[in-house]
Amino acid sequence: MSDKQAFVRTAVASSPNPDDMPLTSAMETRSLNVFYGAFRAVKDVDLTVYDNQITALIGSSGCGKSTLLRSFNRMNDLVAGARVDGEVLYHDRNIYGPGVDPVEVRRRIGMVFQKPNPFPKSIYDNVAWGAKVNGYKGSLDDLVEEALGQAALWDEVKDKLHQSGYSLSGGQQQRLCIARTIAVKPEIILMDEPTSALDPVATLRIEELIQDLKTRYTIVIVTHNMQQAARASDFTAFLNMDEDRAGRVVEFGKTGDIFTRPEHEETENYITGRFG
Amino acid sequence: MSKGTFPEGAQLEAQISGRRRKGVYLRLAFLGSLMLAILALLTLLANIINSVFGLVAFENAVAPAALVEEIGLDPARIALSDLSKDDLLAVLEGGINNNVGRRLERERRFYSDRLVFETRAKWDEVCAREVDRPAGCDGRVRGREDVYSLVVEQIVQPKALETWSLVDSVLHRAEIEAAAAVSYPDAEIVFRSWLSMDFVTNPQSPRAEVAGVRTAVLGSLWIVLVTIVFSFPVGVAAAVYLEEYARHTRLNRLIQTNINNLAGVPSIIYGMLGLAIFVRVLETFTSGAVFGGVDGGVTANGRTVLSAGLTLGLLILPIIIINAQEAIRAVPQSLRSAGMALGATQWQTIRAHVLPNAVPGILTGAILAVARALGETAPLVVVGASTFITADPGGPFGKFTALPIQIFQWTSRPQDEFRNIAAAAIIVLLIMLLALNATAIVLRNRYARRA
DSSP: OOTTOOOOOOOOOOOSSGGGSOOOEEEEEEEEEEEETTEEEEEEEEEEEETTOEEEEEESTTSSHHHHHHHTTTGGGGSTTEEEEEEEEETTEETTSTTOOHHHHHHHEEEEOSSOOOOSSBHHHHHHHHHHHTTOOSOHHHHHHHHHHHTTOHHHHTTOTTSBGGGSOHHHHHHHHHHHHHTTOOSEEEEESTTTTSOHHHHHHHHHHHHHHTTTOEEEEEOSOHHHHHHHOSEEEEEEEOTTSOEEEEEEEEHHHHHHSOSSHHHHHHHTTSOO | OOOOOOOOHHHHHHHHHHHHHHHHHHHHHHHHHHHHHHHHHHHHHHHHHHHHEEEEEEEOSSOHHHHHHHTTOOTTTOOGGGOOHHHHHHHHHHHSOHHHHHHHHHHSBSOSSOOSSSOHHHHHHHHTOSSSOOGGGGOOBOOHHHHHHHHIIIIIOOEEEEEOOHHHHHHSHHHHHHHHHHHOTTOEEEEEESOSHHHHHSOOOSSTTTOOSHHHHHHHHHHHHHHHHHHHHHHHHHHHIIIIIOOOOHHHHHHHHHHHHHTTSOHHHHHHHHIIIIIIITHHHHTSGGGSOOGGGOOOTTOSHHHHHHHHHHHHHHHHHHHHHHHHHTSOHHHHHHHHHTTOOHHHHIIIIIHHHHHHHHHHHHHHHHHHHHHOOHHHHHHTOOSSOOSOOOSTTSOOOOHHHHHHHHHTSSSHHHHHHHHHHHHHHHHHHHHHHHHHHHHHHHHHHHO
């Protein structure tokens, strides 16, 4: 495979019942280490993210969950002094390999942030902008409607598409950000504590939305909220800090297994609330 | 628990009121400082206003009534200022010699269909010239008001013998009029505003009574235009680079420190720099010689509007950069992350999100910097502002003077009446500065509302 070859989807899932689908890997990390200057924030992570599954990253504050998540679409490149060692394989190619353009990586692996951060533009422009800059050919109006529909926001905003994105409530803003991410047709959506700034009702709507999105997208979500991880994810990775404050994956497996019969004492202590 | 105690009862009350008292004293001191600042500003303004308005003892070289009588009309029934254009021209013809008349006619004609002072043959000859073709050949015609001001300027020649301040004029009017009647029996005492429409539209003149600031205002506007065209794009581009692209290397930190220091360098030093580089080294460029088109055959060497504008541009460049950097830094990082996470390039993100959100701050900072350039005098003196020109600057390659320079020159004249027109010119400059600041506020509000 040439270095300049674009990432393409290798297998298309077409099984009628997603639960019976054999799991295929969407992304794998191989001994991934992330450094901020001399400080190692993430240590030796080997993790597999499966297609059309929701993978939750849990762990105490400062254990490197968000850093790990940002290394999945090279957002760490924007942080001065950040450095990545190891591999993140996406369609069998290392996204940190030579000749890989981070702009393309981010188009295919989108991200939703902790605090809703719509652009100070109209709702329509919020959704359409990403598609426009990526050279989308086709009807933007249809794309905006489709993306807002998938983000369960269309009915609420269809009559005020040209009002500012800031005029929406916090939960609506976060769904707008999800719609914006969907509009560039990514394969994987990374979510960094997407509900931590929202009230319980808005949180529930986002969780339902994430379940809906699972059929089309692969989702990796960082969360502080263990109930959220337990009820909303298929796979869970528990991260913890070791002696020199570097985050590592303690345990990774099906969410049901992690929460009912964890293999490690550390994991059990965390999920039963005994520390962290 | 430690054994320390907090004051209680009477001790507590005394302690709290002691703390409060300290705050009251300081609050009075803060208010006093504010009052002092306001007082200083009001004194300045009052001082200027005091000179702009006031009584003036005017003496005419020729009485207007005599001129009306001269052309066979009754001065009791019609005043000079009410005469028709034809009558005024008759007065003018009778009052000035033919040479002056020809010069005036060559500047601009009196009638479109006939010549007053020139002969037809001579007129056709001078208008056929390739060089030094008079401005009047373009066919524009003087109106009645224009002819009237020529009559006043050339024949009536009002001369201010003495001027009084506004305060004196109001409080001691009777005494002033009585004293003036003795000292200047032929003079007319009038209350005059030195700031008037004529003052703004008249060109520079050696006589304070008819001098105006048009030349200087146009000079200032031209210079500021060059300054903006040069320093705004360069400054904003440098700020974008420093904030969005530059890495935190030692070299970049050094550059940043130097930009901050440059903002505090005395303006006269920029004048020296402008003299050395723009006036001397780049003379062929700044004089316009390299483009072939030197303004109206006037050689200004390198001492042109362009040199002055570029010098002031250098002067405010660090200020524009620093202000723009701050505006760009104030754009939330989350917008950049959001843009980049959608697969936009860095420039697309800057163009669509960072710059639009920084525009109000950038514009406000730039306009305040331009306001500083508008008031600068020292660098312009060094770069070579003309001390006396009556011709409007015709473009970037023209000779120039600027409003602050004009004010400086007028204040250094010995005659009282120049102090009055200097004060009036200060008002004009203040109005221009206020207009610029108002523009900054309007722009900021307009762009801020769009977000």
